[in-house]
Amino acid sequence: MPRSKKANISARKQPRQARSSQLVADILEAAVRVLVRNGAHGFTTARVAEAAGVSVGSLYQYFPNKEAILFRLQANEWGQTLGELRRILGDPATAPPERLRVALQTFFRSECEEAAFRSALEDAAPLYREAPESRAHVEEGRQLMRSFMKEALPGASAKQRAFAADLVGLVMSSVGKAVSSQGRPGAEVDAIAAAIGEMLGGYLRGLTHSSRDRANRSAAS
Amino acid sequence: MPRSKKANISARKQPRQARSSQLVADILEAAVRVLVRNGAHGFTTARVAEAAGVSVGSLYQYFPNKEAILFRLQANEWGQTLGELRRILGDPATAPPERLRVALQTFFRSECEEAAFRSALEDAAPLYREAPESRAHVEEGRQLMRSFMKEALPGASAKQRAFAADLVGLVMSSVGKAVSSQGRPGAEVDAIAAAIGEMLGGYLRGLTHSSRDRANRSAAS
DNA sequence: TCAGAATACGATTAAAGATTCGCATTCCAC
DNA sequence: GTGGAATGCGAATCTTTAATCGTATTCTGA
Secondary structure, three states: OOOOOOOOOOOOOOOOOHHHHHHHHHHHHHHHHHHHHHOOOOOOHHHHHHHHOOOHHHHHHHOOOHHHHHHHHHHHHHHHHHHHHHHHHOOOOOOHHHHHHHHHHHHHHHHHHOHHHHHHHHHOHHHHOOOHHHHHHHHHHHHHHHHHHHHHOOOOOHHHHHHHHHHHHHHHHHHHHHHHHHOOOHHHHHHHHHHHHHHHHHHHHHHHHHHHHHHHHHHHO | OOOOOOOOOOOOOOOOOHHHHHHHHHHHHHHHHHHHHHOOOOOOHHHHHHHHOOOHHHHHHHOOOHHHHHHHHHHHHHHHHHHHHHHHHOOOOOOHHHHHHHHHHHHHHHHHHOHHHHHHHHHOHHHHOOOHHHHHHHHHHHHHHHHHHHHHOOOOOHHHHHHHHHHHHHHHHHHHHHHHHHOOOHHHHHHHHHHHHHHHHHHHHHHHHHHHHHHHHHHHO
16 A cells, blocks of 8 residues: 555545446446455455456546445445335334334345345455444434334333334344355245344334333323 | 465464463464554554564464464454353253353353454454364354253254254354444443343244144144 | 574565556547 | 547556565573
């Protein structure tokens, strides 16, 4: 790493002409292939450029550094996932426990389908994880889960809801990562998702009951 | 990496004299410090040697390559953890659900206490994870959990037990990693461990009941 | 005390890889 | 068409780092 001064992960010129937008798209596609084939360790700018049929110089026109490419891949992935989860968890036509079940199944399936890519991206996480933009993604997910809890645990205190949201988020994401890193076959992943769903559902049900009991007790006294 | 031919991760000369054993010990201690201070990325043989007050050449007398040092750290850590878990999960004087609860609390606490070290070691995992010796550790843990399930789910089929064991192991290890990577404070970790314990306990209880029901039903017919 | 084994050293080698920079080419607004 | 902007190029630069090897030092058993 010569002459490096910690350039911002996202700042650099935007493509204006059609050919350059295409070039950026080519780079991102190639980056996925390189990551899958060569792993996080073998992910080099030279290889990405070559796989994209582009020169390194061109690559650096639109990405300030290697991390920026990885961050971009991760951001795209996360945007997609977050969108799906938002749709599922926010659907008022479905009962909250069912929403959670569907969200888990969808999430685990998508983690598993692109297992090689996801787990390589995860291996590379130390390179982009510290960027504030990346931390913001975590916060987005947390907010989503917290607002879901308002519907799933209407009787609970804000503190309880926050803890439950963090806990469910923690379990989802960490088990999801583990699933992708093991690249398990489809049927088993559904079984895992179902079991985790049962666990989380049971846990939330327990919270609902205990807060209802507490409410009843205080109403009676 | 010049002239490298994928040397075995553990093979190299053993220390015979006192000074060389001390040297190896110094290197391992220093390696922990370097890993914590500089992270997986800044973990270089030169830095480790310097922190240990030793020359690189000496380091390479006892470790075939950088990975071997990391593997050794991970192996030591895992040996310790596995020992504790074996003791807790195998204690016949305690009811299985209680054993699981204690195991979780102990495991999560230890993950959290050395959070910086554990999570840096985890970041470096891509470097040593592929070694067969490392894969063997996973298998050890799996075996432990399976034999625990013989006591926790006596009525269940072997297949059910195997799935339950893998699932519980998956949740424990993945959530454990997440906990260490977030470096949460003590009290919250206990709350998380308790909640996960509740979930897993509830899940296992569900399995017990359904297999008991099934046994009852088939006895009645 | 002495020979040979073990240990320690660290400058040196060999690469690999990130990023730059000057120049060539293409595009677009006028 | 033309001038400047945008784009594209890739050899060259500059670091970092893993790993070695010839030499110096220390130990140990006889």
